[in-house]
Amino acid sequence: MPYVNHYSFHIWDTEWGHITIKMSGHPPFGAQIILNGHDYLSCAAKQAGLTVTKQANCFVQTSDAAGLTKIADTLSEPETEGRLRELCDRWIYSSCLIFGLDLEEQQRSGFQYRYSTYQLEYCRNFYFSSGRKMWEILQRLVDRTRSRLDLKVVKTIFGFKNRPRVKRLKQNKWGVEVETPTYDLTVFHVHYGKLSLKIYSKGEFILRIEVMVHNASDTPFRRSLVDFPKLVSWAKDVLERFLDALQCVDVCFISDEAMETLPEPSTVGKTRVGGIDLNRPRMRLVVRTILSLSTSPTGFSAREVSRKVRSLGGLPEDEYGCRQAAYDLKKLRGKEWIRRKGNSRRYEAVAEGLRSMAALIVLRDDVIKPLLAAQGRLKPGRRPTQTAPIDAHYAALRSQMRKLFLDLGIAA
DNA sequence: TCCCACCCAGATAAGTGAAC
DNA sequence: GTTCACTTATCTGGGTGGGA
Structure with missing residues (x-):
């Protein structure tokens, strides 16, 4: 007879949407409860009379964006703890545990669950009307920030075993191929202990930036459900700080x-x-x-x-x-x-x-150094077959700088 | 309670300019 | 070119407080 480790219960709750309860098949009946925040938002929005359109677990259209944001913010309010506890109690005893311990046994033994937060994901989605534009922005962001942020872990992970099929680019040209991938493409992946930040495309038009708390004990808060709203608020701060840092490093300026x-x-x-x-x-x-x-x-x-x-x-x-x-x-x-x-x-x-x-x-590194280095005598050699637009800018600048140096009397 | 990192003050090293 | 005085940068020791 096969041995069952755990059972998965998929429940549809009118308030929270799809809930998965993964419960051990033997005492002490340990359980994981998995909730989807987007489902919760969707349900709450409908109850509030808002119309929302979801695509790839992302809201792409709504009748009231401010109203939807307000609903999302309720997750970081202290009352959420009570509502979550109520939700867990509502399903776990009567619909899941009952298969191992009937209601009478539960009452007689005083069996009770104590809830705590284990993992949390907080994301922000950017919906682009043009997939090509999204790719351009994404590639520029990765190119400019990767070395400056010293991101050792910048990966390209494909959901499939093989890389997506991309048509060979014409020589001496750079471009972006936009496909409708059937896989999720991870581009940016930053780890901080048991916390990670990811930027990846979700389908053709959606760019998702996500904070993953792999273990809530590695945050400044306790794992107890009481601290859940604080944890959500903290994850939001982390995401916003990450975006700020990316933006500052990407679009830099010194007065x-x-x-x-x-x-x-x-x-x-x-x-x-x-x-x-x-x-x-x-x-x-x-x-x-x-x-x-x-x-x-x-x-x-x-x-x-x-x-x-x-x-x-x-x-x-x-x-x-x-x-x-x-x-x-x-x-x-x-x-x-x-x-x-x-x-x-x-x-x-x-x-x-x-x-x-x-x-x-x-x-210093990308402007002055290359230009000064290029003022020396260039060795004749074969032209590179692949050049980026930035190489063309360097070539034009080098030529102008050489003339300027001659006029200023700077030895080159 | 203890450790670590901070602040502050003083010491030392390095740089600069004037005088010889 | 050398010396000396002065300034500035950096290091170090001692006291202190926050946090594990």
Whole structure:
């Protein structure tokens, strides 16, 4: 006789939509309850008289977007805990546990479940009217931010074993093929312990950005159901911070004034700190480190910065300690590019600072360095067969810069 | 309670410019 | 070119407080 580990119950609740209860077939009848927030929203919206259209578990149309957002926000209200408990109680005893323990036995033994949150997913979907546009934006985002954020884990995972069939691109041209994939395409995947952030396409027109809490015990809150609304609110903050960081790094800018005052000393509290000199490799490593840690939902400490600087610069263990990191962080605090998170000893990057730091790195690495390098004598060789639009910009700039250098009398 | 990271102050190293 | 004085950057020690 086959041994059954667990039973799955699929229930349709009028308030919460589709619920899955996965229950162990033997005592103590441990159970997992899986809810879909989109289903809950859909049901609540219908009850509130809103019309919504869903596609690939994503709302693509609604009669009242503000109203729908308001309903979604109820999930982070304290009352949600009571409603969730009520929902679980409503189904788990009478419809699931009854197969192992009838109602009379349940009452006699005083059997009761204690609920806690284990996993949570929070996502934001962007619906594009043009699939091509979505791909262009997605590819640009990945190209620009991947190296700047030091995303080691940027993957392209296909739901199928084989890659999607893409027609061969014409030589010397770049383009985007838009298909209607039958698989989910993961493009961006960032891990922070048991928390991950993903950006992936959901069908042809939907770009989904998702926070996954693999284990709620790794968040600042308890796993108890009481903290569920706080957890939802926290996941929302994480997602928004991630989007902010991506946006700042992607569209970076440094003002003329900030550039001018960069080497000038500043003060933090009563302490005077030096200015920022990006010609020093150590400072460049620190700025890169801050950019790479900027998406961390919990901010970063001086110790984490020192570790990251050592790993980025390939420095030995005793070369750059946390005291030095704290000193460098203080310089950035003096410029108001980073700040302390409340009273804690952790830091977070300020949006303006993030833009400035990213701009400085881009200017140095992607503009000045390649142009200066290209002013030397170029070795004659075969032209590359594949070029991106950015290569054409570099070629044009190089030619103009060579003329400018000649006029200015700079030796090339 | 203990550890770690912060702040502050003082010490030291490095850089700069004037005088010789 | 060398020396010296001054400024600035960085490091270090001691005290302190937050958080595990």
